[in-house]
Amino acid sequence: MSTSHQTHDHQTIKRWVEQRNGVPARVIGTDVNGDEGILRIYFPEFSESDDLEEISWEDFFNDFEKDKLEFLYQEKKANGDLSTFYKLVARLGSGESVSAPDGLGLG
Numbered sequence: 286m287s288t289s290h291q292t293h294d295h296q297t298i299k300r301w302v303e304q305r306n307g308v309p310a311r312v313i314g315t316d317v318n319g320d321e322g323i324l325r326i327y328f329p330e331f332s333e334s335d336d337l338e339e340i341s342w343e344d345f346f347n348d349f350e351k352d353k354l355e356f357l358y359q360e361k362k363a364n365g366d367l368s369t370f371y372k373l374v375a376r377l378g379s380g381e382s383v384s385a386p387d388g389l390g391l392g
Contacts, residue, residue: 298356309345310337
């Protein structure tokens with residue numbers, strides 16, 4: 286059985302993404318008034334995408350914090366392989382979380 290974890294620690298997120306050869310990205314055309322737009326993690330080894338644009342970690346985390354997001358992620362799949370499943374969810378004060386409308390991850 287696979288287990289999901291949740292964090293907003295920047296180093297944990299960056300380490301998880303880089304271990305899977307991912308990069309911070311945004312959906313092209315969703316940036317407005319200095320906002321990076323819809324945030325994503327892009328895994329070039331697993332998919333090609335014409336609608337994602339790589340951004341810096343600094344820009345990613347600036348918007349991540351501004352939007353008060355949490356990073357929901359899975360370390361391994363049920364079969365033991367590294368997982369690329371993640372989801373960006375809204376951070377709530379009580380420690381609970383709900384799915385953000387633009388925070389669907391790629392698995």
